[in-house]
Amino acid sequence: MTEDKNGEPVLVVRENNLTNREFIDELNDTLRMYNLREEYLRKPFSYQEAATQLGVSRRTLQRWRNTGKVPYIMVGKRPRFTGADIEQIREMIADGLLYEEQRQPR
Structure with missing residues (x-):
């Protein structure tokens, strides 16, 4: 195809x-x-599943969601990422619109 x-x-x-x-x-x-x-594309994925597919940490994905940078859906009270959301996030990473911030030493 x-x-x-x-x-x-x-x-x-x-x-x-x-x-x-x-x-x-x-x-x-x-x-x-x-x-x-x-x-x-329709299946909902957890933070960990989506983060693994994207190659970022779970915490980074949470931070992006909390700041409104990435699309997500709510399944009950839990945020989930559809395959379509993951594809869109992957494109945003490839375009340089999203990146995993490095932690600053304390």
């Missing part, structure tokens, strides 16, 4: 000598990958 200029998944059908069964199997695999990605 490829993506269009907006990042949306696009199914590309190649003209080759696939049998109908092979084509259907390939299509099912593509749809399965798409569904897994959609599931990931």
Whole structure:
């Protein structure tokens, strides 16, 4: 599967000598990958899970949330980060908009 200029998944059908069964199997695999990605984007992750995926400390992620720098959702009384939030935060880190501050020695 490829993506269009907006990042949306696009199914590309190649003209080759696939049998109908092979084509259907390939299509099912593509749809399965798409569904897994959609599931990931909606799934809520804890601070620790999100921090691990982002390569930052749990405390840094808490600090970013408390200062309103990152998106999050509330699940009951607990803040959570969806896969989509994590992707957005990852882009912000890559663009230099977020960084892990170094602790000052006491």
